[in-house]
Amino acid sequence: MAVDFGPNPFTPTFGVDPPLLAGRDYEIGLVRRALGAAPGHPGRTVFITGPRGTGKTVLLNALEAVARQTGWQVISETVQPNLAEILTTASLPLALAAADPDGADSRVTGVSASVLGIGGSVTRQVSERYPVQPGLRQQLELLAHLLKNRHSGVFVALDEVHRSEITELTPLFHAIQHCLRQGLPVAFAAAGLPSAIADLLNADVLTYLRRAERFTLGALPAPVIGPAILEPFARAGRSIEEPALDLAVGAVQGYPFLIQVVGFELWEAAAGSQSVGVEVAQTAVGRAQRTAGRLVHEPALRDLSAADRAFLSAVARLSGETVRVSEVAAALGATRDHASKYRARLIAAQVIEAAGRGQIRFAIPFLREYLLREDP
Ligand SMILES: Nc1ncnc2c1ncn2[C@@H]1O[C@H](COP(=O)(O)OP(=O)(O)O)[C@@H](O)[C@H]1O
Ligand SMILES: [Mg+2]
Structure with missing residues (x-):
């Protein structure tokens, strides 16, 4: 007899929380303990990397949930070209209002005014007549101070970190670092493909990020x-x-x-x-x-040209975890310049990634197998 067991509980969709999150106890435990510990705990600054579909976004969701359960305030953003603006005009003001429902407005203007060197009783009046927009750092610092008094903190979750957004991310990371140096309760978790996180950590202005914890997601046992x-x-x-x-x-x-x-x-x-x-x-x-x-x-692969696809198929047919671009060029009978151009295009498309000097590898699990099946 056929029985109705209800809707299918599985979630074969990117970014959607699974019915049961497999094997992330270590990562979740570390961040949970970090939020309860002193500000210097390494689990307060975390990068999550791994190829597409390894569960970066859903782990980030789980870490946000942990932060909320611990009583921390969560600011959750997908990295995009106007991130800094969104933070200063929407996310941080909203978080400040939530952290200090009675006085958020006067306190925010107080900070902005003191930035301009105006103090005392005129603060509020002056900033109402000449509204100033407090910077990202001032807002984050104020939020962290407010939350510290309540034995809580601010947890910043960033998804889809991408190399093209490094300039947008720099003021945010500087602000976080500034708060951390003062022992303020600020934590972050940022997720991105391995090449994107590597670029971020290699950026000259962000060298302090290299000390952050790294969760590298791959095959689960x-x-x-x-x-x-x-x-x-x-x-x-x-x-x-x-x-x-x-x-x-x-x-x-x-x-x-x-x-x-x-x-x-x-x-x-x-x-x-x-x-x-x-x-x-x-x-x-x-x-x-x-x-x-x-x-x-x-x-x-949908948006790639036939030449891109031919390059990928050549990579698939060469054996090894990583492949030399010069070998691919040879296999295609192409010049190195030509091969380098496709390498750059396909890295930007997040289909392959750089794997050390002149080497590349597939950025998507089983893409090689798929290509060998489709373009034998
Ligand atoms: N640890 C896990 N256990 C069970 N399902 C998972 C796990 N990690 C990811 N998934 C599932 O895999 C899919 C892709 O996850 P997602 O977080 O979107 O990957 P990514 O952000 O790395 O591309 C989603 O359907 C998600 O529910
Ligand atoms: Mg994702």
């Missing part, structure tokens, strides 16, 4: 993947036979995004049955491979 697939079934009163679960876990190959794709296809293929057997799992795994191609690889 099989023991944490099993429960991430099984649990959502169990919650609905369903079970998965052991060989079927083994098959599903094997198909995930440690790639976090595939947990959701395989889980989703398993749920669909199982239809109304209470227990999932190995044949259903085989069907689901086959569909999951095609779905992964459609959701991860095709979109990543």
